[in-house]
Amino acid sequence: MKRTVDICISLLILVLFLPFGLLLMLFISLESAGGVFYLQERVGRNGQLFKLIKFRSMRPNADKGSQITIGNRDPRITRTGYFIRRFKLDEFPQFINVIKGDMSIVGPRPEVPHYVKLYTTEQKKVLAVKPGITDYASLAYFNENEILAKAVDPQKVYLEQIMPAKIELNQRYLSDPSLLKDFKIIWLTALKIIGF
Numbered sequence: 558m559k560r561t562v563d564i565c566i567s568l569l570i571l572v573l574f575l576p577f578g579l580l581l582m583l584f585i586s587l588e589s590a591g592g593v594f595y596l597q598e599r600v601g602r603n604g605q606l607f608k609l610i611k612f613r614s615m616r617p618n619a620d621k622g623s624q625i626t627i628g629n630r631d632p633r634i635t636r637t638g639y640f641i642r643r644f645k646l647d648e649f650p651q652f653i654n655v656i657k658g659d660m661s662i663v664g665p666r667p668e669v670p671h672y673v674k675l676y677t678t679e680q681k682k683v684l685a686v687k688p689g690i691t692d693y694a695s696l697a698y699f700n701e702n703e704i705l706a707k708a709v710d711p712q713k714v715y716l717e718q719i720m721p722a723k724i725e726l727n728q729r730y731l732s733d734p735s736l737l738k739d740f741k742i743i744w745l746t747a748l749k750i751i752g753f
Contacts, residue, residue, distance in 0.1 A: 559736060563661050566743075567652040574649055581612055581646060584637045591617035594650060599667035602687045607659040609667060610650040614638030642702070645750050651690045663739040664689025665727035672720060683727045686734075691746040693730050694723035699749050 571578075582593040595613040598606055615633045634642065641647045654660040660667065667688035673681075698704070698719060705711040705719075730738070 563655050566662060567655040571652050581641060585613055588635050588637050589616055600670055600673045601659055601667055604684055610653050612641055612647040612650060614642050614647045648690060661687040661689045663691060663742050665692055666695055680724045683724055691742055692727060694726040696745055696749060697726060698723060
């Protein structure tokens with residue numbers, strides 16, 4: 558049932574978003590070379606690697622350094638990138654990941670392999686399900702980049718504070734998952750994006 562809901566909602570959103578998505582693609586390609594999509598290796602269900610799809614918001618090869626973005630003071634982000642990140646528009650291509658079966662709409666956000674290697678045995682339990690576009694952790698840390706921007710050591714803050722807290726929220730969700738809870742998270746995410 559969850560898979561059917563994922564596909565139906567994803568197709569609807571992609572169709573409705575297509576005209577605006579094409580406009581974003583134009584702005585991204587005009588501002589800097591490097592393609593309109595950014596593919597990043599993430600860890601999915603049962604530790605399987607997959608390519609997460611985003612609209613490119615950074616300059617080419619920006620991920621060769623830190624894999625953490627630090628809000629408005631990150632010079633790697635393009636002008637168009639700031640706009641699409643502000644409204645989470647860079648995440649919309651992940652509905653393609655959902656249709657492909659890599660992800661669900663609701664589930665633990667997929668992490669990069671570098672950080673998953675640091676998970677404890679207990680934390681690795683979140684890998685038992687498909688990762689998602691949104692979850693309770695995404696809502697709680699909606700402005701994560703701004704939090705990291707204020708940190709003296711963003712990497713340390715992410716590893717010691719944010720990542721463990723997000724995994725704990727994911728574990729709480731996984732202890733009692735339901736479609737009703739998924740719809741609630743989708744609704745709350747939509748409200749966050751539009752500023753409520």
